[in-house]
Amino acid sequence: xxxxxxxxxxxxxxxxxxxxxxxxxxxxxxxxxxxxxxxxxxxxxxxxxxxxxxxxxxxxxxxxxxxxxxxxxxxxxxxxxxxxxxxxxxxxxxxxxxxxxxxxxxxxxxxxxxxxxxxxxxxxxxxxxxxxxxxxxxxxxxxxxxxxxxxxxxxxxxxxxxxxxxxxxxxxxxxxxxxxxxxxxxxxxxxxxxxxxxxxxxxxxxxxxxxxxxxxxxxxxxxxxxxxxxxxxxxxxxxxxxxxxxxxxxxxxxxxxxxxxxxxxxxxxxxxxxxxxxxxxxxxxxxxxxxxxxxxxxxxxxxxxxxxxxxxxxxxxxxxxxxxxxxxxxxxxxxxxxxxxxxxxxx
Amino acid sequence: xxxxxxxxxxxxxxxxxxxxxxxxxxxxxxxxxxxxxxxxxxxxxxxxxxxxxxxxxxxxxxxxxxxxxxxxxxxxxxxxxxxxxxxxxxxxxxxxxxxxxxxxxxxxxxxxxxxxxxxxxxxxxxxxxxxxxxxxxxxxxxxxxxxxxxxxxxxxxxxxxxxxxxxxxxxxxxxxxxxxxxxxxxxxxxxxxxxxxxxxxxxxxxxxxxxxxxxxxxxxxxxxxxxxxxxxxxxxxxxxxxxxxxxxxxxxxxxxxxxxxxxxxxxxxxxxxxxxxxxxxxxxxxxxxxxxxxxxxxxxxxxx
Amino acid sequence: xxxxxxxxxxxxxxxxxxxxxxxxxxxxxxxxxxxxxxxxxxxxxxxxxxxxxxxxxxxxxxxxxxxxxxxxxxxxxxxxxxxxxxxxxxxxxxxxxxxxxxxxxxxxxxxxxxxxxxxxxxxxxxxxxxxxxxxxxxxxxxxxxxxxxxxxxxxxxxxxxxxxxxxxxxxxxxxxxxxxxxxxxxxxxxxxxxxxxxxxxxxxxxxxxxxxxxxxxxxxxxxxxxxxxxxxxxxxxxxxxxxxxxxxxxxxxx
Numbered sequence: 001x002x003x004x005x006x007x008x009x010x011x012x013x014x015x016x017x018x019x020x021x022x023x024x025x026x027x028x029x030x031x032x033x034x035x036x037x038x039x040x041x042x043x044x045x046x047x048x049x050x051x052x053x054x055x056x057x058x059x060x061x062x063x064x065x066x067x068x069x070x071x072x073x074x075x076x077x078x079x080x081x082x083x084x085x086x087x088x089x090x091x092x093x094x095x096x097x098x099x100x101x102x103x104x105x106x107x108x109x110x111x112x113x114x115x116x117x118x119x120x121x122x123x124x125x126x127x128x129x130x131x132x133x134x135x136x137x138x139x140x141x142x143x144x145x146x147x148x149x150x151x152x153x154x155x156x157x158x159x160x161x162x163x164x165x166x167x168x169x170x171x172x173x174x175x176x177x178x179x180x181x182x183x184x185x186x187x188x189x190x191x192x193x194x195x196x197x198x199x200x201x202x203x204x205x206x207x208x209x210x211x212x213x214x215x216x217x218x219x220x221x222x223x224x225x226x227x228x229x230x231x232x233x234x235x236x237x238x239x240x241x242x243x244x245x246x247x248x249x250x251x252x253x254x255x256x257x258x259x260x261x262x263x264x265x266x267x268x269x270x271x272x273x274x275x276x277x278x279x280x281x282x283x284x285x286x287x288x289x290x291x292x293x294x295x296x297x298x299x300x301x302x303x304x305x306x307x308x309x310x311x312x313x314x315x316x317x318x319x320x321x322x323x324x325x326x327x328x329x330x331x332x333x334x335x336x337x338x339x340x341x342x343x344x345x346x347x
Numbered sequence: 348x349x350x351x352x353x354x355x356x357x358x359x360x361x362x363x364x365x366x367x368x369x370x371x372x373x374x375x376x377x378x379x380x381x382x383x384x385x386x387x388x389x390x391x392x393x394x395x396x397x398x399x400x401x402x403x404x405x406x407x408x409x410x411x412x413x414x415x416x417x418x419x420x421x422x423x424x425x426x427x428x429x430x431x432x433x434x435x436x437x438x439x440x441x442x443x444x445x446x447x448x449x450x451x452x453x454x455x456x457x458x459x460x461x462x463x464x465x466x467x468x469x470x471x472x473x474x475x476x477x478x479x480x481x482x483x484x485x486x487x488x489x490x491x492x493x494x495x496x497x498x499x500x501x502x503x504x505x506x507x508x509x510x511x512x513x514x515x516x517x518x519x520x521x522x523x524x525x526x527x528x529x530x531x532x533x534x535x536x537x538x539x540x541x542x543x544x545x546x547x548x549x550x551x552x553x554x555x556x557x558x559x560x561x562x563x564x565x566x567x568x569x570x571x572x573x574x575x576x577x578x579x580x581x582x583x584x585x586x587x588x589x590x591x592x593x594x595x596x597x598x599x600x601x602x603x604x605x606x607x608x609x610x611x612x613x614x615x616x617x618x619x620x621x622x623x624x625x626x627x628x629x630x631x632x633x634x635x636x637x638x639x640x641x642x643x644x645x646x647x648x649x650x651x
Numbered sequence: 652x653x654x655x656x657x658x659x660x661x662x663x664x665x666x667x668x669x670x671x672x673x674x675x676x677x678x679x680x681x682x683x684x685x686x687x688x689x690x691x692x693x694x695x696x697x698x699x700x701x702x703x704x705x706x707x708x709x710x711x712x713x714x715x716x717x718x719x720x721x722x723x724x725x726x727x728x729x730x731x732x733x734x735x736x737x738x739x740x741x742x743x744x745x746x747x748x749x750x751x752x753x754x755x756x757x758x759x760x761x762x763x764x765x766x767x768x769x770x771x772x773x774x775x776x777x778x779x780x781x782x783x784x785x786x787x788x789x790x791x792x793x794x795x796x797x798x799x800x801x802x803x804x805x806x807x808x809x810x811x812x813x814x815x816x817x818x819x820x821x822x823x824x825x826x827x828x829x830x831x832x833x834x835x836x837x838x839x840x841x842x843x844x845x846x847x848x849x850x851x852x853x854x855x856x857x858x859x860x861x862x863x864x865x866x867x868x869x870x871x872x873x874x875x876x877x878x879x880x881x882x883x884x885x886x887x888x889x890x891x892x893x894x895x896x897x898x899x900x901x902x903x904x905x
Contacts, residue, residue: 202762
């Protein structure tokens with residue numbers, strides 16, 4: 001059988017095992033007196049690493065939508081934000097402003113996932129029939145609307161300050177900062193690896209074949225008897241739910257949510273990561289995301305050695321980010337590891 | 348402030364959105380792409396006008412012309428450099444490229460121009476009408492006294508001039524007629540011997556000129572910073588889609604609907620929530636795409 | 652008894668009437684050709700019957716059930732499958748995946764079985780693989796099985812499309828210009844395949860411009876003109892009909 005012959009096999013099982021192992025070791029750090037120590041030079045790597053594994057869930061969901069099914073969702077951040085806000089508002093004990101209900105965090109996390117999935121359902125029910133570029137605009141506009149709602153309804157969402165006082169389950173268990181960081185990246189990273197295993201199984205199965213057929217030609221896929229609307233809706237909702245999970249975990253790690261965490265920059269970052277790595281290839285999109293987030297590390301170090309202000313450096317980094325997006329689409333439309341024939345692009 | 352006053356603000360906002368929306372919708376109709384970097388063309392045009400008016404300095408009308416020429420040049424250079432080479436790849440890569448280009452330009456402006464807002468100083472005359480009675484419903488005054496400034500009149504007058512010029516261009520000139528033919532059916536236009544690349548280039552220049560004008564008018568009427576264009580792009584896009592993507596006349600109507608909706612929502616929203624008025628434009632956009640995707644006058648954007 | 656029938660079909664496109672009160676009936680096991688000059692409404696007729704576009708008026712009946720306006724996917728489940736005039740392969744998928752995709756009732760096309768890799772999914776997939784390999788071999792595409800279908804020639808695409816539809820084991824097969832752009836040797840092969848399928852009991856409806864092949868192949872010819880039924884009957888009789896000759900040589904040919 002050829003490499004192209006992606007049908008139920010053991011692929012993704014290693015990710016599952018690794019994910020469970022990460023969760024287990026992370027759990028050991030969190031629940032037992034076991035301690036880890038981390039050289040302070042590595043702090044920044046672990047912090048960016050935690051953001052990476054959270055964004056990893058976003059990029060895997062986006063790739064399910066765009067890479068596999070061809071749905072151009074340019075408002076992915078909204079599902080991340082809704083998951084985060086729902087979790088935060090339900091779990092927060094006491095916020096400076098906005099709603100804080102103080103429910104147990106596992107319940108809050110669950111509600112966060114469901115809220116994001118529901119929003120995904122509403123968006124797809126209304127917009128999934130739109131042409132690609134207009135779906136992109138509707139999703140983008142949805143994200144902007146929610147962003148301004150979060151900012152403007154201070155009594156509910158806490159305005160620009162956001163929701164504070166969200167419980168941090170790992171921090172509550174682990175006092176020492178080094179162990180806490182290690183436990184956090186292991187637990188969230190473990191969940192991301194399990195996500196990777198799940199989407200791999202989904203797309204390697206005949207299910208993924210239908211998704212890729214929809215991306216290739218929806219009418220043909222319908223004429224061989226597949227209810228493409230059902231699949232498009234599912235792919236969209238699954239992606240949204242994964243983003244909601246990422247958002248909930250972010251809230252519980254960060255201890256607070258605010259509109260500044262959920263700007264269009266998040267959407268842009270994961271899109272570039274996906275396109276740079278190569279859409280429709282789970283590992284490639286994660287690798288692409290790692291590259292683009294590595295750029296953040298570079299700019300953090302660069303900032304400390306150059307005599308310019310943080311604002312100038314941030315602007316410069318974003319110019320580079322924009323140019324990378326342009327260059328990838330023009331010169332390597334299938335990304336670094338993507339298959340041009342499978343993606344239907346000239347390279 | 349009375350609703351009448353808000354309506355005047357709405358018409359002024361609608362005027363520069365309309366000028367920009369015509370350019371945006373022409374690009375959509377002829378090049379078949381949603382140009383998300385178009386807001387940055389406005390910002391660049393405004394900065395060109397600002398420097399002409401303050402650094403050189405030249406009289407205001409000259410500065411406006413400089414901004415328009417600058418906008419046209421910037422637009423065709425960017426199109427040749429970034430969009431024309433990937434014209435064949437379809438709407439999604441073009442949209443994504445424009446998003447990347449928008450980010451790069453926006454931050455380049457921030458890098459060189461800083462974050463501060465600038466405006467072009469003009470001598471302003473204000474005309475007041477206070478003889479209108481107040482008709483209040485709750486906290487909102489349905490009529491009320493109002494004023495119009497000379498800046499308002501410049502913006503509105505420019506918009507009307509643009510509408511007339513565009514109408515003449517599209518109906519009386521060969522280039523304009525070819526543009527319309529190409530918007531209807533590109534392959535048919537090619538068969539009839541229309542140089543489609545030449546028409547695309549003309550559209551890029553024209554759209555850039557309009558963006559430059561809209562940008563400099565914003566700099567006169569309010570102020571501009573590196574994010575001005577970006578904060579207006581969804582309004583411009585909403586106006587264009589509301590009018591029926593690809594239709595310049597529809598875009599004009601769409602722009603005034605959006606302008607008035609923004610102004611009136613500002614009047615009715617509590618003052619702590621005026622930030623929501625921009626969300627109103629997007630809500631209109633989504634509603635239009637869902638209820639009547641073809642807009643007031645335009646083509647189908649749903650899958651067959 | 653008629654297996655597939657259309658009664659009083661009407662379809663307008665922006666004031667232009669593409670088909671006008673068209674009634675056609677096809678019996679089980681028939682092999683029917685549909686011909687007519689350009690713009691006669693052949694493709695619109697196919698599109699209305701196969702659910703690609705809903706007719707403005709009239710009814711479509713399949714096996715005694717009213718299926719007017721039913722979407723293509725539900726018609727496929729009822730046993731009516733079609734091909735397209737400009738072959739539409741899933742270009743970004745391999746020949747194998749193109750054929751396998753069409754397999755009906757695969758439990759692995761639902762989320763849960765796919766996630767848990769259920770036994771029924773694996774078993775079913777084994778059957779799907781075997782059947783797909785058979786079809787790929789029958790249509791002599793085995794040397795191309797791992798190629799992306801974008802690399803196929805026009806004739807090979809027609810074969811692939813046929814193989815893909817057969818994966819569904821349809822009762823009624825509607826072929827839109829299966830010989831267009833195909834070289835004579837391959838045309839003969841495709842015609843043989845169609846004949847075999849019909850001999851095995853499959854009802855086949857073909858739109859075709861290639862008159863010679865069509866008339867040799869079919870039991871009955873239906874000629875459309877300006878969206879209406881002009882003539883129908885035995886191929887020889889139809890071809891000699893004055894009205895048909897006029898339609899093909901007259902001004903309507905444009």
